Amino acid sequence: MVAQLELFQRPPARDSRDIAREKAFSIEVEKEILAVFASRPEEWLSYSDFRELIDKHKIHSWLGHVLHRIAREGKLQTSRLYYGAEWPGDPDYRGFNDRYKWPEGNTK
Numbered sequence: 001m002v003a004q005l006e007l008f009q010r011p012p013a014r015d016s017r018d019i020a021r022e023k024a025f026s027i028e029v030e031k032e033i034l035a036v037f038a039s040r041p042e043e044w045l046s047y048s049d050f051r052e053l054i055d056k057h058k059i060h061s062w063l064g065h066v067l068h069r070i071a072r073e074g075k076l077q078t079s080r081l082y083y084g085a086e087w088p089g090d091p092d093y094r095g096f097n098d099r100y101k102w103p104e105g106n107t108k
Contacts, residue, residue: 024062029053030070033063037076037102044079044099067100077101 023029032053037045047064054063071078077100084094 020059021062023057024059024066025069029057029059029066033066033070034075037100041102041106044101046097046099064098067098071100075103075106077103 033050036050036053047067050063054060059066067076068078070076079099079101081097081099082093083096084090084092086096087093
């Protein structure tokens with residue numbers, strides 16, 4: 001007789017990273033992100049401007065990936081602000097910050 005466990009393997013458990021990624025890329029979270037931009041259309045926003053949303057949905061570092069995807073789709077303008085030099089090999093390089101803005105003329 002064959003044990004049931006041998007016939008029906010359990011799917012691997014999803015860890016917190018998988019759950020956070022799915023939540024971050026959900027339509028619900030994207031709508032909330034776009035609502036923040038719509039409420040502040042003239043401002044350049046960065047990761048730190050979304051602390052409340054990050055904590056609410058527990059999406060942590062996934063927010064940056066979501067913002068980048070939304071910008072790639074043309075829903076946001078993007079700008080990279082360098083501190084010091086623009087090249088990591090330069091001794092004056094101090095990092096960078098990606099910023100995002102609601103596109104001018106966007107009526108969504």
